[in-house]
Each structure stands twice: as C-alpha cells, then as structure tokens.
Amino acid sequence: MPEDYAKADYWYEKAAAQGHAVTNTRTKQLASFDDVPYNDPVLSMIRHTNEAKWLANLGNPRWEYVLGDDYYYGALRLMTSFTKANYWFRKAADQGYAGAEINLAYAYYHGYGVPQNTMTAITWWKKVVAQGGYSGMKAKHYINIASTAR
Known part of the structure; x- marks a missing residue:
C-alpha cells in the first residue's frame, strides 16, 4: 500500500x-x-x-x-x-532555543533568506552566549569573527 x-x-x-x-x-x-x-x-x-x-x-x-x-x-x-x-x-x-538562535544569527550574518545584517546576527549570538554551555562558547567565537571582519 x-x-x-x-x-x-x-x-x-x-x-x-x-x-x-x-x-x-x-x-x-x-x-x-x-x-x-x-x-x-x-x-x-x-x-x-x-x-x-x-x-x-x-x-x-x-x-x-x-x-x-x-x-x-x-x-x-x-x-x-x-x-x-x-x-x-x-x-x-x-x-530561547540556542541552536535556532545560532542558525538564525548565521542566516543574518550571511544573508541567507533574510537581509544581511551583522548587528542583528551579533544580537542573536549574544542571546546564546548568555545561556552558556557549548552553544554559548560557539556563539562567542562567531561574535569574535564577525567583530574582526567589520
């Protein structure tokens, strides 16, 4: 069937x-x-x-x-x-789902399906950093990359 x-x-x-x-x-x-x-x-x-x-x-x-x-x-x-x-x-x-916040920030950083906006990406990544853990460390790394690239 x-x-x-x-x-x-x-x-x-x-x-x-x-x-x-x-x-x-x-x-x-x-x-x-x-x-x-x-x-x-x-x-x-x-x-x-x-x-x-x-x-x-x-x-x-x-x-x-x-x-x-x-x-x-x-x-x-x-x-x-x-x-x-x-x-x-x-x-x-x-x-407040950290994985989604990281992915949404990544989309804004690269302009995937949304207008490219580094500041919006950093705002989302900072929310993940505030949650701590491995995702927070990963988000902190992305913020450092985005900050030095500007």
Missing part, C-alpha cells in the same frame, strides 16, 4: 481533536524526545516523518528547530528554502 502522508495527517489530527487516547499518548511520547541525542537512530526515524511538522506546529521549540534544519538542508523530501528555515528557526529562537 503506498504511503499517503496527507491522508495520515488528516486522520491523525481528526482523532487528536476528538481526544483519542492513542494520539494524546503519542503526542506526549514524541514531545519527550527532547532528551534524545540528535544522532539517536530512533530520533532520526521519527524526525523523517510528518510528525516533525505536526509537533513544530504545536509550538515545540525542539521540533521547530528540527523542521528549520530540514528546510535548510532540504531533508524530509522538502525543497531547500532559507526563508522557511528561518521562519522555523525564528519560532524556536523566540522561545
């Missing part, structure tokens, strides 16, 4: 809207994948389905970031679109 993702989405969302227990449980299971490492095979399998789109549309920043990444690289049978990638990166970045 050929796969029909649009039809599957339709029935899945219809069942979820009616409060069907299986769909509600599945949503909780998928939302809990925030703790799964990015290169985990289970996560890889799930992120290559329309569930990534569905969860991103629910406002989950991890999945907004994943969907942005998929548009950026043209994964999930999606055409590469910097504009769509930045749309999803911005949604996740507005919720």
Whole structure:
C-alpha cells in the first residue's frame, strides 16, 4: 500500500481533536524526545516523518528547530528554502532555543533568506552566549569573527 502522508495527517489530527487516547499518548511520547541525542537512530526515524511538522506546529521549540534544519538542508523530501528555515528557526529562537538562535544569527550574518545584517546576527549570538554551555562558547567565537571582519 503506498504511503499517503496527507491522508495520515488528516486522520491523525481528526482523532487528536476528538481526544483519542492513542494520539494524546503519542503526542506526549514524541514531545519527550527532547532528551534524545540528535544522532539517536530512533530520533532520526521519527524526525523523517510528518510528525516533525505536526509537533513544530504545536509550538515545540525542539521540533521547530528540527523542521528549520530540514528546510535548510532540504531533508524530509522538502525543497531547500532559507526563508522557511528561518521562519522555523525564528519560532524556536523566540522561545530561547540556542541552536535556532545560532542558525538564525548565521542566516543574518550571511544573508541567507533574510537581509544581511551583522548587528542583528551579533544580537542573536549574544542571546546564546548568555545561556552558556557549548552553544554559548560557539556563539562567542562567531561574535569574535564577525567583530574582526567589520
């Protein structure tokens, strides 16, 4: 039987809207994948389905970031679109998701799908620096590069 993702989405969302227990449980299971490492095979399998789109549309920043990444690289049978990638990166970045903030800053720094603007890029990178960790160190490095290039 050929796969029909649009039809599957339709029935899945219809069942979820009616409060069907299986769909509600599945949503909780998928939302809990925030703790799964990015290169985990289970996560890889799930992120290559329309569930990534569905969860991103629910406002989950991890999945907004994943969907942005998929548009950026043209994964999930999606055409590469910097504009769509930045749309999803911005949604996740507005919720403080560091990976999305870095990618959005990178887009502004290079002008990928948005007007090139080094100061806007640095503003986003500074938000990541404030969060600390490895992403913060990476963002600090990007700020140093951008500052010396001006």
